[in-house]
Amino acid sequence: MASHRRKPINLGLLFDWHAQNSKQTEFHLDRPFDVAPEKGTVYSGRAISAEVQAISGWLQAAGLRYGDTVAVVKDNHFDMVLLASAAARTGVLPVMISPFVPPAQLRVMLERAAPKVLVTSSDVLARAAKESIEIVPAGVGVVVTGELDTELPQGAVPLADLRGAADPGVRLRPDDEPMIVTHTSGTTGTPKLVVHAAGTSLGRFSFQLESKRIPGITSGRGDVVAGCFSYVHNRLLSWTNGQLSLAPRKTVIMSDPDLDNVAEVLATHRPTSLEALPNMFQRWEELADSRPELFAQVLRYNSTFDAVHRRTIRTFLDVSRARFPIWATGHGQSEIAGISMNVFTRRQARNWQGFRDGSNVGWPPAAPVKVVDPVTGRRKKRGETGLLMVAGKARCLTYMGEPERYLEKVEGKWWNTGDLGRRDRLGRIRTLDREVDLVPGLSSIELESLLLDRLRRAHEVVVLGAQEGPPVPVLSMRDNQITPEEWQRATTGLPELAQPHLVPWEDLPRTATWKVRRHELREMVLGSDRTFGTGRWT
Template sequence: MALLRPSPYHIGRLFHWHAERRRQTVVHLDRPLDVVPDGGTVYDGAALAGTVTLLADCLYAAGLRAGDRVVVAKDNHFDMPLLAAAAARLGALPVMIAPIASVETVRALIGRAQPTLLVAGTRLLASAGEAGVALVPAGVRTIAVGAPVGDLPAGTLTLGDLRGGAPAPVRIGGADEPMISTHTSGTTGVPKLVLHSANTAIGRFPARMERCFIPFLTTRHSDVTAAAVSFAHIRVMAWTASQLKMAPRGLVAISDPGLPVVERMLAEHRPTTLEAMPNMFQRWEVLAERRPELFGRVRLFVSTFDAVHPRTLRTMLDASGRRFPVWGWGLGQSEVTGITVNLFTRRTVRPGAPADRSTTGWPAAGVRIRVVDPVTGRRQPHGRRGLLLIATRARCLTYLGEDDRYRAKLDGRWWNTGDLAERVAFGRIRLLDREVDMLPGHSCLELESILLDRLPNATDVTVLALPGGPPVPVLCMRDDRLDAREWREAGRGLPEMAAPRLVPWDEVPRTATWKVRRLALQEQVLGTSRTPGTGRWT
């Protein structure tokens, strides 16, 4: 019992810690959990803790023990952190894999993890069977979760097969020991498996800031907090800890960020704070225009992982009926959690404001930043681009199965993010591009923001930089059409660009966090993967 008193830094004790608190939150789901399909869509603190205990008992019955690794690869849902908590309570290491279209990529990640147990979604198992891919070697047990999809591979267990066994022992690890592994976005290839401890993922700054009361910026007891995120990624560990610590009145977990589900959930619960990936918010612009009342109560929008474009900020902030809605933006990376932060209001993103304002922020709490020359490693003066290096105590422990790759990105205490940035006024950092995707002399991100502002019917813009030639804009248009005059006006005053390519939104390759997989898109549209950058630090 004494283990439950400290603040919830460890995912293995988090849900039980919350269940013993006087003030709890109520979780609302967009569909029943895959691990408890008959459990409904509403969970209080006690039900969440009970589900974690049930899952821990099932994993133990399947043979998972302290020191083992278990891969969890299934459809996106809030039961991902519950499964992670169940494994961590046993002293095992959960390795979380978000839904990835390529079965071969999933198999490669599982190979790096070398698990003793696989918890797999039925759709993944069906896809692997159709492709003739064995996800795990013989001897590794598999537990299937989710609605039935065809026949399961021989020897596959279900959670129903494992219920009713002996209670599992609780063996929660220390704050600095490996706690969880999640993967990077994988925009340039097979993702890396990032290994974190309780301290690096949750306990230290900048993640710790979310569990402090900061006016306008952190969760209140009166809030209804909604999130449409990838529940397998490291961001969710800190988010879950902060929400269960701050205990809002309601917590809305949206597993499917598609327009129909989001419209239904926002209509039912009307959140006061809303978090999603930048490209999810961008996709929802049409919903904000058609039904602004769905966002009418939102006082705080939150986006992390990646840059967010000014048009998206403006559309969402204008949809809010609040007098002073705020957008909290954090540039992050799975290996180091937070990097830079900024706040946006209607005033800061008004029409005519600089397009690069939305990619500029201050170093996050507990983070030190350097911008260095990619060749010499010397610090760059203000206004000159270079590689973004950071020093933080929240840096991950290593990459599972790729420790050499992890070490290659370290220079003493400095971590090479692989991003290009520059220092600007007042200690701020302006994000430009990934080094591998860089546009010499310009910024793809800034061009994309400008084009989105000038093309109201564009739902997405990706500028692809090519060596020895002008960049190629790839446009997703609401009606799949672009008038030649409209394009000439949009490109006025901008650097030379090749003729735009139109691609339907649903055909753009994306990661589980909805980032555009630029290299895959380039191969799809242009038939080449050559880029101006080296890709050395991807």
């Protein structure tokens, strides 16, 4: 019999709640959890709830108690969500940090977090040691997961030494107090630590929306849902909530976005719903070209976090053999959750024309949005460009260790996103650039989308504003080559651009969510990170 208990809004209870329902999803992993390497790659709903309870026990054995803070910086996998749930379940505040944050920035973030215990992995410690950076603040306990293939810091404890500790039971923090800390992507520097409460995250409409059964849009009991993410991102709160609420037949977890791994997972499970980061999908276009059968059963694609280029949407909708496949996209920020959403069909993707279609991120379903002048704050009319401001109740509480930076972006009920955009005549939001990355007279997002359309062999296109001369395009090509004739055809009718710089995909500096670190790329290509924007709201 299904449980009639009301679904909790605290992450600490979600897995326990799901395990008591008669309809459960089955989790399939691309590799075993680092916190339970011996338990294989298939978990029932009850088994994964039991794993959360086991983690609660060993976190207590590590010395953590109600009100303490634990930092989690380990190899990317869904067990990071289990760690966060286990911590929240006992009133411990989890601070979730990507293992791909550079060691120098990681040390700064850990100093701001001031955890009692750090849960990490040998790979993270090894990368820091290679750069001679001590990432662990003095007095912080260390628990190491996974393979112990590097020398551990003095006093560090292998996870194996803590397993088997008793479940301490549930003791939640109040819904208006911090429940979890995630972080921003860090495209402009050290990522900000974003503090969320249960009442401002899972308790709000923008987080609850995808846990509702919406025919054709959200998954059903017979679906196979696959996802590939950075598992420390705020997005995983609502995604996990959605899977545990809707209980599809399978929930397939990909921890590694490498083409070979993705191909193996998709060949085994053949998902009907597939979600990944926009830039992951962009990289996987090569897989769609060479192995289109892997995506034949996909009815619903979903990309969140950022705008997605139209070529990417068209590529994947075209390889689906479903009669009416859709692409759902959401635009948001870690601090404010979802801002806008849109759904595209195969017909729409094929009929896109010109610059402006590339930046359409849809309508705001859950919170008011206005466009204002960056200097005067005056509200802009439809069609005029300015800063996007959002008045949402899902707003985070603060930035951990940087409260002044948080207050700089707050104006009463309004949150300054730092994004430049406009509302069109239908009320849709069109994003143009981050304010810090603006290029006078054009939109990098729209220009990059069009160049990707014209350069089929391009993995990535980034347009950088130059202080002297025209904007500089940076291209990542499949064969790292482009002919003068090919470039001339691609730029016909476009604003003046400098000659392109070729940078291999693997050499592009990226964040944990695969966005390009533009300030680092500017230094690589232009020798300076100066921009036309103020960077005030980064």
